[in-house]
Amino acid sequence: xxxxxxxxxxxxxxxxxxxxxxxxxxxxxxxxxxxxxxxxxxxxxxxxxxxxxxxxxxxxxxxxxxxxxxxxxxxxxxxxxxxxxxxxxxxxxxxxxxxxxxxxxxxxxxxxxxxxxxxxxxxxxxxxxxxxxxxxxxxxxxxxxxxxxxxxxxxxxxxxxxxxxxxxxxxxxxxxxxxxxxxxxxxxxxxxxxxxxxxxxxxxxxxxxxxxxxxxxxxxxxxxxxxxxxxxxxxxxxxxxxxxxxxxxxxxxxxxxxxxxxxxxxxxxxxxxxxxxxxxxxxxxxxxxxxxxxxxxx
Amino acid sequence: xxxxxxxxxxxxxxxxxxxxxxxxxxxxxxxxxxxxxxxxxxxxxxxxxxxxxxxxxxxxxxxxxxxxxxxxxxxxxxxxxxxxxxxxxxxxxxxxxxxxxxxxxxxxxxxxxxxxxxxxxxxxxxxxxxxxxxxxxxxxxxxxxxxxxxxxxxxxxxxxxxxxxxxxxxxxxxxxxxxxxxxxxxxxxxxxxxxxxxxxxxxxxxxxxxxxxxxxxxxxxxxxxxxxxxxxxxxxxxxxxxxxxxxxxxxxxxxxxxxxxxxxxxxxxxxxxxxxxxxxxxxxxxxxxxxxxxxxxxxxxxxxxxxxxxxxxxxxxxxxxxxxxxxxxxxxxxxxxxxxxxxxxxxxxxxxxxxxxxxxxxx
Amino acid sequence: xxxxxxxxxxxxxxxxxxxxxxxxxxxxxxxxxxxxxxxxxxxxxxxxxxxxxxxxxxxxxxxxxxxxxxxxxxxxxxxxxxxxxxxxxxxxxxxxxxxxxxxxxxxxxxxxxxxxxxxxxxxxxxxxxxxxxxxxxxxxxxxxxxxxxxxxxxxxxxxxxxxxxxxxxxxxxxxxxxxxxxxxxxxxxxxxxxxxxxxxxxxxxxxxxxxxxxxxxxxxxxxxxxxxxxxxxxxxxxxxxxxxxxxxxxxxxxxxxxxxxxxxxxxxxxxxxxxxxxxxxxxxxxxxxx
Ligand SMILES: Nc1ncnc2c1ncn2[C@@H]1O[C@H](COP(=O)(O)OP(=O)(O)OP(=O)(O)O)[C@@H](O)[C@H]1O
Ligand SMILES: [Mg+2]
Numbered sequence: 047x048x049x050x051x052x053x054x055x056x057x058x059x060x061x062x063x064x065x066x067x068x069x070x071x072x073x074x075x076x077x078x079x080x081x082x083x084x085x086x087x088x089x090x091x092x093x094x095x096x097x098x099x100x101x102x103x104x105x106x107x108x109x110x111x112x113x114x115x116x117x118x119x120x121x122x123x124x125x126x127x128x129x130x131x132x133x134x135x136x137x138x139x140x141x142x143x144x145x146x147x148x149x150x151x152x153x154x155x156x157x158x159x160x161x162x163x164x165x166x167x168x169x170x171x172x173x174x175x176x177x178x179x180x181x182x183x184x185x186x187x188x189x190x191x192x193x194x195x196x197x198x199x200x201x202x203x204x205x206x207x208x209x210x211x212x213x214x215x216x217x218x219x220x221x222x223x224x225x226x227x228x229x230x231x232x233x234x235x236x237x238x239x240x241x242x243x244x245x246x247x248x249x250x251x252x253x254x255x256x257x258x259x260x261x262x263x264x265x266x267x268x269x270x271x272x273x274x275x276x277x278x279x280x281x282x283x284x285x286x287x288x289x290x291x292x293x294x295x296x297x298x299x300x301x302x303x304x305x306x307x308x309x310x311x312x313x314x315x316x317x318x319x320x321x322x323x324x325x326x327x328x329x330x331x332x333x334x335x336x337x338x339x340x341x342x343x344x
Numbered sequence: 345x346x347x348x349x350x351x352x353x354x355x356x357x358x359x360x361x362x363x364x365x366x367x368x369x370x371x372x373x374x375x376x377x378x379x380x381x382x383x384x385x386x387x388x389x390x391x392x393x394x395x396x397x398x399x400x401x402x403x404x405x406x407x408x409x410x411x412x413x414x415x416x417x418x419x420x421x422x423x424x425x426x427x428x429x430x431x432x433x434x435x436x437x438x439x440x441x442x443x444x445x446x447x448x449x450x451x452x453x454x455x456x457x458x459x460x461x462x463x464x465x466x467x468x469x470x471x472x473x474x475x476x477x478x479x480x481x482x483x484x485x486x487x488x489x490x491x492x493x494x495x496x497x498x499x500x501x502x503x504x505x506x507x508x509x510x511x512x513x514x515x516x517x518x519x520x521x522x523x524x525x526x527x528x529x530x531x532x533x534x535x536x537x538x539x540x541x542x543x544x545x546x547x548x549x550x551x552x553x554x555x556x557x558x559x560x561x562x563x564x565x566x567x568x569x570x571x572x573x574x575x576x577x578x579x580x581x582x583x584x585x586x587x588x589x590x591x592x593x594x595x596x597x598x599x600x601x602x603x604x605x606x607x608x609x610x611x612x613x614x615x616x617x618x619x620x621x622x623x624x625x626x627x628x629x630x631x632x633x634x635x636x637x638x639x640x641x642x643x644x645x646x647x648x649x650x651x652x653x654x655x656x657x658x659x660x661x662x663x664x665x666x667x668x669x670x671x672x673x674x675x676x677x678x679x680x681x682x683x684x685x686x687x688x689x690x691x692x693x694x695x696x697x698x699x700x701x702x703x704x705x706x707x
Numbered sequence: 708x709x710x711x712x713x714x715x716x717x718x719x720x721x722x723x724x725x726x727x728x729x730x731x732x733x734x735x736x737x738x739x740x741x742x743x744x745x746x747x748x749x750x751x752x753x754x755x756x757x758x759x760x761x762x763x764x765x766x767x768x769x770x771x772x773x774x775x776x777x778x779x780x781x782x783x784x785x786x787x788x789x790x791x792x793x794x795x796x797x798x799x800x801x802x803x804x805x806x807x808x809x810x811x812x813x814x815x816x817x818x819x820x821x822x823x824x825x826x827x828x829x830x831x832x833x834x835x836x837x838x839x840x841x842x843x844x845x846x847x848x849x850x851x852x853x854x855x856x857x858x859x860x861x862x863x864x865x866x867x868x869x870x871x872x873x874x875x876x877x878x879x880x881x882x883x884x885x886x887x888x889x890x891x892x893x894x895x896x897x898x899x900x901x902x903x904x905x906x907x908x909x910x911x912x913x914x915x916x917x918x919x920x921x922x923x924x925x926x927x928x929x930x931x932x933x934x935x936x937x938x939x940x941x942x943x944x945x946x947x948x949x950x951x952x953x954x955x956x957x958x959x960x961x962x963x964x965x966x967x968x969x970x971x972x973x974x975x976x977x978x979x980x981x982x983x984x985x986x987x988x989x990x991x992x993x994x995x996x997x
Contacts, residue, residue, distance in 0.1 A: 053819075053821065054815075054819065055815040055818075055819035055821050056815075056821075058811040058812060058814055058815035058819075059811070059812050059815045059827075061807075061808045061811055061812070062808050062809070062811070062812040062831065062871050062875060065808060065864075065867055065868050065871060066831065066834050066868055066871060066872075068864070068868070069846065069864055069865055069867070069868030069869075070834045070837060070842065070868055071834070072849070073842065073845035073846045073848075073849050074837070074842070074845060076845045076848065076849065077841075077844055077845035077848075080845070080848075135730075135734075136734055139727065139730055139731045139734060140731070142727055143731065150731075150735065152980060153735055153738060153739060154738065155979060156738055156739065156742060157738060157742070158925075158979070159925060159929075159972060159975035159976055159979050160742070160929070160972065160975075161928070161929030161930075161931065161946075161947045161971060162929065162931060163929075163931040163947040163950055163951075164929070164947070164950065164968050164971060164972070167950060167964055167968065168741050168742070168744075168745050168968070169741070170959075171744075171745070171748075171961055171964075171965075172741055172744065176759070177756060177757050177758075177759070177761070177961075179740075179741075179744055182760075182761040185760075185761075186760070186761065186763070213737070213738075213741065217738070231429075233425050233427050233428075233429030234429050234430070234431050234432070236394075236396050236416075236423075236425070236429065237423065237425060237429035237430075237431075237490075238431075238442075239395070239396065239415065239416040239417060240394055240395075240396070240416045240417075240421060240422060240423040240500075241417075241422070241442060241443035241446065241490070241494065242416075242417040242420075242443050242446050242447055242494070243417060243446050244417060247446050251431075251442070251446070252431060255433045256433075269836065270832065270835045270836050270872075270873070271835075271836075272838075273838030273839055273840060273841070273932070274839075274932075276838065276839070276840050276932055277931040277932060277947075280931075295838060295840045295841070295932075298840060298841060298844075299840050302844045303936065308844060308848070311844055312844055312845065314841075315838075315840075315841035315842075315844055315845075316841075318838050318840075318841045319836075319837050319838065319841055322836040322837065322838055323833050323836055325836075326832065326833060326836040327829070327833075330829060330832070339433050340432055340433055409712075410713060411713075412713050413712075413713040413714075413716040413717045413720075414712065414713065414716055415716065418712075418716075
């Protein structure tokens with residue numbers, strides 16, 4: 047008499063499935079398809095112009111693309127590691143404070159609320175060679191009498207971008223690691239002290255293994271939106287000077303929207319997606335492994 | 345040599361003083377037990393000796409060296425914690441060897457020390473497990489093993505057995521005693537279980553509210569409690585205490601309900617006209633015909649039994665004298681019905697008299 | 708000799724303490740100064756911002772940039788009020804929808820056992836990992852076909868999809884903290900499963916749901932990569948996109964931009980401040996106790 051029912055869990059997940067399918071999966075299928083065509087935004091019927099792997103071949107042969115790809119991996123590696131280390135340091139500093147910790151925690155979260163575009167502008171402003179805070183400060187302190195071309199020199203521009211990225215995202219690490227530090231049981235710490243550990247050894251052998259899962263959560267969360275760095279770069283340098291800060295994402299945007307070569311851009315898109323997925327899967331794996339070691343898994 | 349000396353050691357948390365100027369000398373190889381009710385400052389004192397808490401005043405020395413400012417690692421001590429404090433991410437073997445690994449000892453030495461400790465505590469089957477895969481008793485043994493491996497000058501134990509069930513606790517008590525005989529070090533041991541204290545200690549230190557009330561061998565504190573607190577805290581069942589008054593000759597005591605007993609002869613005449621507390625243990629009040637051979641001095645007293653607790657070889661009898669509950673023992677027991685009136689003998693030589701005001705013993 | 712060691716350790720402790728405070732101070736400065744500088748500049752006249760040599764101590768504070776921003780609509784000024792309302796409508800709506808969808812999904816993950824659960828979970832997370840700019844290309848094509856480019860609806864849809872995976876993750880973690888027995892007890896007491904959820908489990912997990920909401924809101928509020936392609940005009944442009952209105956080929960209106968930045972930050976600041984405690988709890992429950 048009753049219709050055979052779908053399992054409850056499936057019904058509950060259905061809205062999520064539908065939305066993700068509509069907004070992510072179907073467009074991705076489309077972009078996957080179009081990455082095998084010579085689709086140009088300006089000529090809509092060119093989407094039927096099947097060219098096989100030619101877009102991918104072109105990318106693989108394009109040194110500029112590989113530079114951008116390498117630069118992206120470089121930026122992510124440096125930024126994520128720096129964020130992790132600085133976040134760890136910051137969390138340890140705050141954790142040691144016995145007074146006014148709540149206030150410090152709030153300040154610590156400050157950069158998390160900033161839109162990446164805003165961060166981009168903020169640092170474009172700060173690193174401006176003429177009126178920027180950085181040069182003004184350095185000159186007023188007499189450390190230099192020249193205007194350092196932060197965003198105009200290739201190497202310095204990369205540095206500035208990493209600085210902005212790290213400023214924005216270190217707090218994610220700091221907050222999660224701080225939560226981890228609160229959760230470290232006191233007994234083993236005291237036992238280690240009595241067992242003869244120096245503060246460094248206590249940290250290395252006891253504290254660190256305990257907060258590892260928290261570090262990996264932070265890395266996993268961060269890897270979900272590493273591409274936010276696009277916003278920053280787009281604003282600060284837009285890939286310049288002379289492509290010295292070109293990332294896979296900025297190149298992709300230019301190819302797709304400025305040059306209107308959608309097929310080619312989608313091929314790049316797929317490569318960038320695999321990059322992001324690689325980071326995400328890698329950190330989720332690590333997270334699970336570290337949870338297992340501490341017996342915190344399901 | 346690893347003796348421990350506490351000189352006027354004070355601890356306060358903010359404005360709250362929880363340990364008030366403690367003085368204590370622990371000899372080399374001595375087994376000292378701190379007992380006292382919950383919150384009296386036992387753990388705090390132990391942790392100050394370990395260096396886990398800074399002292400707020402006074403001086404602590406270990407083996408003639410003042411250690412006030414030294415971090416725990418510079419004190420060459422080992423500590424066994426109530427919750428074991430094992431490192432959950434290391435195997436038993438790694439837990440045991442950790443302290444030597446930290447000290448950068450060669451692997452061969454570590455292996456040997458671990459094997460030794462594991463043999464002493466029968467941990468061999470578990471060496472490659474993680475703490476999460478062990479029972480409570482096994483974890484406790486690992487915690488002790490970890491302490492042994494280091495060959496410390498001093499062992500500190502903070503209620504190491506309180507998380508175990510009664511049977512295991514009795515068993516581990518024996519293990520600890522054996523351990524002390526085998527490794528021959530100074531041990532300071534905290535517990536609030538007086539049975540543990542009596543069975544383990546060379547010397548018992550009884551604490552209350554941040555003060556040391558009395559210290560001495562188990563027998564001393566049992567037989568010569570300095571005040572009513574120690575008298576009731578040590579020994580099971582606790583000492584019976586009855587309020588009364590010494591008459592003007594100082595040779596008789598009138599208890600609260602008018603019963604008269606003689607003042608023990610060693611005190612006779614010394615305290616006349618004085619409010620006192622008269623104390624005796626259950627072992628020293630027994631029904632006539634069910635007693636041990638009596639000493640020279642004893643008094644007889646009638647009491648109605650309200651409740652019995654048969655323990656097998658003996659029976660505990662509960663009654664009331666002057667509205668205060670009294671526990672008595674009956675050897676070679678027969679069945680006693682509640683409501684039955686018996687004549688009891690109190691061994692006066694073993695009785696204690698305390699000042700009712702100060703609650704200190706009179707002698 | 709004995710006193711020597713003690714003195715040495717005492718001195719060492721003092722030095723460590725001092726070093727700690729100095730390091731903390733520097734760290735906090737680095738965190739605060741860039742943001743504060745923007746705030747300060749939003750109140751300074753452009754001449755002073757551009758001054759060479761720099762003016763360190765501001766001589767006058769005024770609201771000119773704000774006045775220009777809010778007042779000059781229609782005269783080539785920037786329709787900040789429209790951007791603000793667009794941002795608000797889009798962020799709030801998409802957050803609410805994402806929360807509903809996320810609650811259903813999170814509950815499913817927390818309370819039901821089914822085949823392929825772990826795989827489905829990771830799959831959902833991966834959809835979030837797709838870079839916005841990469842997604843914007845095909846989304847642009849699809850939205851253009853359907854005709855929802857430059858509408859609130861289009862952006863809301865995109866943001867819901869973007870937020871659902873993370874919302875599910877957080878809410879799943881919170882529901883797991885609520886013991887199953889609680890709902891079971893309620894059912895025994897005569898509730899339906901539906902009532903048990905709303906009367907027992909939902910209130911207990913409320914804090915977590917709120918923190919998931921803040922995350923979703925902040926993500927939408929601050930998003931740029933998708934919005935920059937899917938919006939065209941005042942119809943739907945949000946503030947992050949609007950920021951670019953202050954740039955032209957060769958000049959940048961720093962003061963005006965700083966003022967808009969402040970307008971953007973304030974709501975985010977207030978919200979984050981309210982839920983900061985739950986925020987941490989939310990992230991860690993979801994992750995560690997997994
Ligand atoms: N960090 C602290 N801040 C304030 N007071 C404290 C702190 N630690 C302990 N105390 C107080 O100090 C007193 C002694 O505590 P301690 O832990 O030494 O008791 P203990 O004798 O070990 O009791 P237990 O048998 O319950 O373990 C207690 O009254 C406790 O409330
Ligand atoms: Mg204690």
